[in-house]
Amino acid sequence: MSFKPVILWTDAMIFLLLAVAIAGAWWITRKPHLLLPWQRLSRSRAGMVSLLVLSLFIVIGLLDSLHFRVALPENNNANGQTVYAAEVLSVFDILVSDLRSQTEKTYSAPLAVYLYAKESTETPDGKILREYPRLQYGGAHLTDPLHEHVRDVIKRSLSGVLAGLLAGILLAWLIVAVAASRSRMSARAWVQARQGTSLNAALGAMILILMLAAMTLNLAGAYHVLGTDKVGQDVLYLSLKSIRTGLVIGTVTTLVMLPFALLLGIAAGYFRGWVDDVIQYFYTVLSSIPGVLLIAAAVLMMQVTIEKHAGWFSSSAERADLRLLFLCLILGVTSWTSLCRLLRGEALKLRELEYIQAAQAFGVSSLRILTRHIIPNVMHIVLITVVMDFSSLVLAEAVLSYVGVGVDPSTNSFGTLINNARLEMGREPMVWWTLAAAFSFMLVLVLAANLFADAVRDAFDPRLNRTGDAK
């Protein structure tokens, strides 16, 4: 099967961010003084467990960012040119292709065997029956669902949990064994040396996650674990696809705003005078406009532009992606001012310190002072802000998409998921699973991000008292 890779704008941004993160990690491991707060972070139980959850989300998001278009099998060799499908797929789509392709007719409850709505069917002897039809895929392997259904669900869940448990224990043992042999200790001694650290919690969380994942996987092979939506799409698939959008909004926005906030904030604080005045004027203007209004107005304007210039985009995925990127940009514009103000204050404080004054007295150029002395000393503020902003951005996306000024309706996101399900609570019987799935996925993501942010702040904030920390 031949395919053509497609790099969307946000994909490029994500992989740029990944490269920066890897380079940063490599740089930090070589500097013991930079490594110290990270070691402090690795001792936090909540921090490590939430990091584990977050990395699961990130892996899904990254897999979902490797896009390509599949070559169409027909009229391929018409004139020696390969024709590609218009639909842009990702590696993640291929991994869960069953979830993606197995669509039912309409709503069905989680783990259901029957459709949500009654349908008229004609029996062979000409009578018309009103009954709940069987699902095409969900529980299709059961011959007598009335008796087998519950037992089958329980059996599959249990075997999934058991498989996850075994895999988890095996993996934990492997990690300990490898780590111990690398530090030339026996496994027992290695574990004992880490008593009171986050090791046990992290390994335990890993086993739990694996159990849950294996159970879901095992059930998803035969059922729609979280039901299906109005057009019969699997809600689990939609929720998993929404993760990428949430991550993009939470991280790319920061990537976009960071250079401005960092440069302008530090410049304002360090140079003072008219530079400070201009920059302050600039961010006061921006921050005095109510954020939602600015976002809404900008997004609507962009919609008009996109409609006017439909020819700019070769596929609908590209158009939706550009809209996502633009939303990130606009969120970045409205959210950089607070970081800028913080950095300005910090730079104002730093420039009066002895070591900066000494550098100035030696005739070190301003540029060098900024890059060598000021920026490294405000990085903890940047890091803390970036991590703290993540969760609020994910939440903001849902609200904006709901109001209609967020991502493109064709983009999978928690906001569009909730928006599409907005009227389902009023149905009789109630369709609760789409909303429940979207909100739970969002809760897990945001909660993990919040806990991780707290751990990062505790580890990096120099104002916190750390007497108990001395080794």
Added chain:
Amino acid sequence: MIAYLIRRILYAIPILVGVNLLTFALFFVINTPDDMARLQLGMKRVTQESIDKWKQQRGYDKPLLFNSQASGTNKLTDTIFFRKSASMFVFDFGYSDDGRSISREILTRMWPSLSIALPTFVVGLLLYVTFALLMTLFRGTLLDMAGVTLCVFLMSISALFYIIGGQFLVSKMWHWVPISGYAGGMDSLRFIVLPVLIGIVSGIGSSSRWYRTIFLEEAGRDYVRTARAKGLSELRVLFRHVLKNAMIPILTGVVAVIPLLFMGSLLTESFFSIPGLGSYTIDAIQAQDFGVVRAMVFLGSALYIVGLILTDISYTVVDPRVRLQ
């Protein structure tokens, strides 16, 4: 003090000009007045004459920012931008695209917005401070930890969940109050309860946790230790010393928000179909009514600046060490 205030108010003018310029650019970089006319007239085949007439009626028939045909200062003043923004500074907002007076709309729609925002704000503040104070009182214990965990959990839940869940539970399951809508007079009470309740609940997590940090910071100060060393009870220390001093950052932070209460909440108002300023803004944005959006942005920015000035003043009131110059 007076001189300081005058300077601050004068400084607000260039900021508001900047705000106007920004909204103006946002709307007109992409949309020409012709596009707006076409959108408003709403027909596929609009003649150029009717567009011109619309533009002339609404005052959009001038150049955008710079009139090269005029002479002297008219080069700058005889433009859409100047004509449309200058009157804003005396709070004359002109007319919306459907011909209604924007100032009038704002004055009538302000009350529903306030009737939701004000109770949410006051009751919320009291509740959050109490909750934070309780956590401070039991700091270091399991109760405190449970409280903080609850806060983190509550602030991780989407605001949409609170609204959808609240509407479902209170209105649909229990039939206590109507799901949405608004009525004037005493009758409005039925409609206000739910949005206020939801507004309060959705703020508990982040606010209480924030106030707790402030209280804890204050509780670690030297004078608090001295007070304890004198033999004062923990409760007395907390209320007489910690609360009083911690109220400085809390109050000054709160003062900045008060003016913005007028603007209402976009989300709450559109969910509960409350005819306030928030839903007014949303409708205007969706209809691309530039006049209304510009007025609301201007109002919001002006109120924000008022909030900043009030914050400065409140500092001098609650903390005599602070002097404005």
